[in-house]
Amino acid sequence: MSRERLEKTIIQILRVMGLLVFIAIVAFPFYWMMVSSFRSLGEILLKPANLGLDIRKINLHAYYEVLFQHGFLRYICNSVYVSVVTVVLSVTLATVGGYAVTRLRFRGREFMSYSILLIYMFPAIVLVIPLYVMFSRMGFRDSINLLILVYLAQTLPVALYMLRSYFQTLPPEIEHAGLIDGCSRFSVIWRIIIPLSAPGLASVALYTFMIAWNEFLFAFMFLDTPEKFTLSRGVVQLAGSVHLSKQLVMAASVMVTLPILVFFLLFERYLVRGLTAGAMKG
Amino acid sequence: MASLTLKAITKRFGQILALHGVDLHVDHGEFCVLVGPSGCGKSTLLNIIAGLIQQDEGSVLIDGQSVDRLAPRERDVAMVFQNYALYPHMTVAQNLGFGLRMRDVPKQIIREQVLETARILGIEDLLDRKPRGLSGGQRQRVAMGRALVRRPRLFLLDEPLSNLDARLRASVRLELRHLHREIQSTIVYVTHDQVEAMTLGDKVVVMRRGKVHQIGWPETIYAHPADTFVATFIGSPEMNLYRGRLLHKDDRTHFQGAGFSLDIGGLQLNLGESELEVGIRPEDIAIGHGGTPALKAKIEMISDIGSEKYIHARLGQESMTIRAPREAAFQPGQVVPLTVDPDRVHIFHEGRRISWPAGSCSSSK
Numbered sequence: 001m002s003r004e005r006l007e008k009t010i011i012q013i014l015r016v017m018g019l020l021v022f023i024a025i026v027a028f029p030f031y032w033m034m035v036s037s038f039r040s041l042g043e044i045l046l047k048p049a050n051l052g053l054d055i056r057k058i059n060l061h062a063y064y065e066v067l068f069q070h071g072f073l074r075y076i077c078n079s080v081y082v083s084v085v086t087v088v089l090s091v092t093l094a095t096v097g098g099y100a101v102t103r104l105r106f107r108g109r110e111f112m113s114y115s116i117l118l119i120y121m122f123p124a125i126v127l128v129i130p131l132y133v134m135f136s137r138m139g140f141r142d143s144i145n146l147l148i149l150v151y152l153a154q155t156l157p158v159a160l161y162m163l164r165s166y167f168q169t170l171p172p173e174i175e176h177a178g179l180i181d182g183c184s185r186f187s188v189i190w191r192i193i194i195p196l197s198a199p200g201l202a203s204v205a206l207y208t209f210m211i212a213w214n215e216f217l218f219a220f221m222f223l224d225t226p227e228k229f230t231l232s233r234g235v236v237q238l239a240g241s242v243h244l245s246k247q248l249v250m251a252a253s254v255m256v257t258l259p260i261l262v263f264f265l266l267f268e269r270y271l272v273r274g275l276t277a278g279a280m281k282g
Numbered sequence: 283m284a285s286l287t288l289k290a291i292t293k294r295f296g297q298i299l300a301l302h303g304v305d306l307h308v309d310h311g312e313f314c315v316l317v318g319p320s321g322c323g324k325s326t327l328l329n330i331i332a333g334l335i336q337q338d339e340g341s342v343l344i345d346g347q348s349v350d351r352l353a354p355r356e357r358d359v360a361m362v363f364q365n366y367a368l369y370p371h372m373t374v375a376q377n378l379g380f381g382l383r384m385r386d387v388p389k390q391i392i393r394e395q396v397l398e399t400a401r402i403l404g405i406e407d408l409l410d411r412k413p414r415g416l417s418g419g420q421r422q423r424v425a426m427g428r429a430l431v432r433r434p435r436l437f438l439l440d441e442p443l444s445n446l447d448a449r450l451r452a453s454v455r456l457e458l459r460h461l462h463r464e465i466q467s468t469i470v471y472v473t474h475d476q477v478e479a480m481t482l483g484d485k486v487v488v489m490r491r492g493k494v495h496q497i498g499w500p501e502t503i504y505a506h507p508a509d510t511f512v513a514t515f516i517g518s519p520e521m522n523l524y525r526g527r528l529l530h531k532d533d534r535t536h537f538q539g540a541g542f543s544l545d546i547g548g549l550q551l552n553l554g555e556s557e558l559e560v561g562i563r564p565e566d567i568a569i570g571h572g573g574t575p576a577l578k579a580k581i582e583m584i585s586d587i588g589s590e591k592y593i594h595a596r597l598g599q600e601s602m603t604i605r606a607p608r609e610a611a612f613q614p615g616q617v618v619p620l621t622v623d624p625d626r627v628h629i630f631h632e633g634r635r636i637s638w639p640a641g642s643c644s645s646s647k
Binding site: 171173176182183187192196 | 329332333334353354355359360361363364365367368369370371380381384385428432
């Protein structure tokens with residue numbers, strides 16, 4: 001007995017230590033970024049490696065400067081617009097499309113179902129140059145809506161795939177019951193599929209939002225006018241500017257990271273599975 | 283309440299012929315049971331009636347009107363699924379009221395009807411709960427209630443009892459019978475359980491491999507099975523079935539099986555001496571003298587199920603099951619004489635029943 005307890009204790013300690021190490025690795029850069037963004041330039045220059053955070057000396061000037069003098073308010077608006085529209089479109093299209101390939105029988109269904117992921121196999125870097133050339137010639141470059149289109153093309157395959165897998169876990173009898181109870185196909189989707197797919201939809205929304213919010217390559221290539229920049233594009237612009245002040249870049253980075261975090265915490269509870277519990281015999 | 287007619291329903295899934303020209307008529311208020319082994323197409327047929335699956339050929343008529351072009355919601359039928367298929371995100375009350383809500387029934391009326399249905403089924407105290415908090419039996423009731431609340435023209439039940447434990451199943455079966463008598467509705471009920479079929483059905487449809495083998499009252503199907511499949515599928519323990527030939531001798535007919543000969547009286551058939559099959563139900567065999575010449579069987583094993591005994595014996599080279607009262611005192615190894623009433627013997631030629639004794643196929647109810 002005592003030996004077993006000893007082993008259990010050791011495993012417990014190892015587990016906690018492992019977690020702590022992991023958290024440190026993940027959280028440290030973030031912490032440093034936060035701390036640095038709260039300092040003034042002078043402080044950073046004096047003690048660049050200072051990790052302590054003095055609550056009384058928190059200085060939000062960097063945020064003010066980034067937001068109002070470097071145009072980040074505009075970038076935030078742009079990023080929110082691009083991300084939200086991409087999420088809404090992606091979730092809507094993926095719901096309808098994912099439902100179609102799971103439940104409806106039509107010619108070419110199998111092929112469509114498998115080719116969805118095929119599209120995703122093309123790396124973005126391969127596509128960006130041809131797309132750049134194509135859109136330039138068509139005169140569509142430097143448009144924020146174009147960016148939405150590109151993000152949609154990028155996220156939709158995975159979104160479709162995720163939702164398709166999710167829909168496959170839903171018992172078709174629930175839909176049949178709905179159809180007999182008086183639903184049309186669309187009201188089955190609206191009243192039964194969507195409420196039951198909340199975890200799947202939340203994952204798709206989160207995934208799409210992260211891609212659209214963080215994406216840099218296409219934003220960098222396609223956007224020329226600073227007023228149209230998204231956040232990630234803006235940060236790079238800022239970091240590359242002549243007067244490099246670290247606290248500004250850090251503040252900007254915090255603004256890029258924070259929404260993802262908030263989003264994740266908001267949606268996390270919807271990610272739990274098992275919403276269909278109780279539908280079946282059990 | 284409505285009548286249902288199926289005309290030559292055929293359905294293929296790829297290469298597989300799931301239903302093969304099924305014809306059926308169910309009268310107003312009739313309780314019709316589709317029974318057959320799994321994969322016989324009975325559930326497919328139910329889904330076609332509901333409109334969830336489209337048939338390849340044939341036609342479904344409700345009250346004489348074709349419903350082939352109507353969506354499931356327009357057919358005014360209700361269905362209870364084997365796995366209940368409750369809406370997990372709704373309370374019991376919402377589950378029950380959903381069909382009415384989708385049909386734009388005023389809220390007040392929905393409330394009343396949901397309450398009334400819940401009262402009939404004894405689930406009033408569950409109305410605010412979600413399905414995940416219910417037991418199997420309670421879920422089954424909610425599923426029944428969801429069908430009942432709308433008072434549809436036709437009830438379709440797809441093995442609704444198969445997920446309940448044996449005791450609960452027996453009591454719900456009785457309740458179903460009562461319920462049917464009370465609401466007088468037309469029901470099509472699918473099951474693979476012959477006991478359910480025999481006890482519930484006004485009319486029983488025996489199916490196998492997409493074909494209807496026999497349609498009839500339970501007692502007709504039991505007493506006059508149309509072919510060897512129905513004969514062995516309905517009835518427990520199974521009917522004893524033997525292959526052999528008929529021999530005519532001194533105005534009497536004998537069935538010559540593998541290692542035994544059975545006197546079946548004055549049967550005259552124009553089949554010559556072709557091979558046929560003879561079936562005897564376990565309860566139609568009496569242990570004791572009477573037949574001439576007496577059949578003799580050797581008892582091999584006895585299964586005592588409490589209320590009666592099943593005696594497994596060897597007759598010639600064939601095995602035989604005999605139903606005996608529980609007082610019967612036999613020992614394995616014993617050789618006993620058997621008596622079989624010739625009128626209770628079923629004769630099949632090429633699998634189909636031969637009407638015998640003459641005129642016995644008319645049944646009354």
